[in-house]
Amino acid sequence: MRRPRFRFAPSPNGELHLGHAFSALFTQARARQSDGDFILRIEDIDFIRCRAAYADAILEDLRWLGIEWLEPVRRQSDHLGLYRDALARLDRMGLLYPCYASRQQVRDALVGRKNWPVDPDGAPLYPGLHKGLSREERAELERTGMPAAWRLDMDRALARLDQPLTFREQGSGPQGQGGLVPAHPERWGDLVLGRRDIGVSYHIAVVIDDAEQGIEEITRGQDLFHATGVHRLLQALLELPEPTYRHHRLIGDEMGRKLSKSAHDRSLRSLREEGLTAAEVRVTLGFQPS
Known part of the structure; x- marks a missing residue:
């Protein structure tokens, strides 16, 4: 064994x-x-x-x-090929869409919007600028040469689940949470899984690596406690093993x-x-x- x-x-x-x-x-x-x-x-x-x-x-x-x-x-x-394969699988499931907007364009779209929701890190949620683009609109943007980031359609992803997401916390979260904890990936909105600059994202790479390496208990700092919701969602969508988590205090x-x-x-x-x-x-x- x-x-x-x-x-x-x-x-x-x-x-x-x-x-x-x-x-x-x-x-x-x-x-x-x-x-x-x-x-x-x-x-x-x-x-x-x-x-x-x-x-x-x-x-x-x-x-x-x-x-x-x-x-x-x-x-x-x-192992970039493994991460790209995972992205391609999510795309075939209809769970990804391209976003051609720059960071400045996203910021500009939020000007004047009061009480706009933010993610657990305090960043404003993506306002959906390029969500639902037609084929013609996408082709027009591609002709400008602007590279696309690939975002997860959070609503569609959650709709594929047949039960609420949880994770087993062996340590503690920011508020001292332990035991079986509800996972809330929706708090991150339509987050980027395929970065425009490097092609993949931390979230995709880390869940693939943990599965490939057979990590059954993940130890990491409490600053990543809320990201666990995204990781549990990706594990469920990609049919990866579910590890336990042990978040430790920060220095x-x-x-x-x-x-x-x-x-x-x-x-x-x-x-x-x-x-x-x-x-x-x-x-x-x-x-x-x-």
Whole structure:
């Protein structure tokens, strides 16, 4: 019988910080508690921001922390065909439609609309600019050379379900939710599954990867708790296995703000260069020194 697998899946678009260290150590601890394997996945489909140097730095940081993983490391950039196949399947089901509108056009369409609904991340829901385009209208837009993003028709997708979506939460959500939790993909509206710049999206890639790698328990931060609704919907539509989830607390700065690469929070590399040891990092984050 195969040992259970647990995955840590960073994106190489910057250097790891203490928040990433906590997530990696949390996943390592779950693997050890379950006599399972630690899987490392490099989520590098965003070729605009991801860099090979950052991927190398991730491996270096994890080794410094004392984390070992099952080889080979899965790199999403090697599996783009799988994600495109999943998109094509959803398209054949009549669940995708092209959107040619730029971000600015979407923003302009929302000007003056009061109390417009927002998704769990606080972004306004897509106002349906190009939903329901005729064949002629689509052809005209394509002649302009504007690339299309592919959006999920949320109403049609939900209509294909024969029962309400739920997921099994082993940890806690932002409000302390645990146990069997209702999944609410509709809160995201007609979200993009095929990005105009890279062809696929995080949501498609992550559910395919978790199924391909046999991940039965997904460990990740509470900032992804609400995204689980989208992932459960895609798993149901694509007939993928249903994992359990264990969302862990987030590491913040002195003001309680979540650490992030975009804010240029101090990296593990910089802490190491300042003389901090891996054992000190582990203890600071609540884990055993080794």
